[in-house]
Amino acid sequence: GAVVSQHPSWVICKSGTSVKIECRSLDFQATTMFWYRQFPKQSLMLMATSNEGSKATYEQGVEKDKFLINHASLTLSTLTVTSAHPEDSSFYICSASIQSRRTQADTEAFFGQGTRLTVV
């Protein structure tokens, strides 16, 4: 089946530095990808929608200057956490879905393995 690959799976960085997380769709093209954040024992919260060739759409309360999203190709989206602080420590997960040409509904939505970010 379709696979979404996310890298790195974990990263530890110092406060004030930036971290880049990559999300790739391995065997399908994704014009749209999604970035979620998950706190311990909580569900996934959408951060932003990544659109190939255009600006990302951010959810209310998500700082676009802090969480930079680039979707330069049909198979790659990146999330850069800039000037990271300890409160940015979390589990970040990307997603891409396959859309039915006939119905325009998403038939399957796949997630990456997630990235555990720890800011010290």
Added chain:
Amino acid sequence: EDQVTQSPEALRLQEGESSSLNCSYTVSGLRGLFWYRQDPGKGPEFLFTLYSAGEEKEKERLKATLTKKESFLHITAPKPEDSATYLCAVQAGGRRALTFGSGTRLQVQP
């Protein structure tokens, strides 16, 4: 605003003890309801997509059903390896992003 509520929050079963997880939703224009399994420290693993009331899908010991207000994930004769958090999510209206429920943490004891 789309709302997804899962119950119970946690469930402990003995191996072989069948049960059901519930996902109730309030959305405008359901386009799809998705079920996922998530193991600790990993991304969600896709299980099913349901589109309309009355639809059912099965995969091994899991069966998902859908009505106009809720979905059930039935687990038949579960095994310890079925232990995980099961997430329900909806896609509705013109929005492609999924709205997730809080999940059900399932523990199956041998």
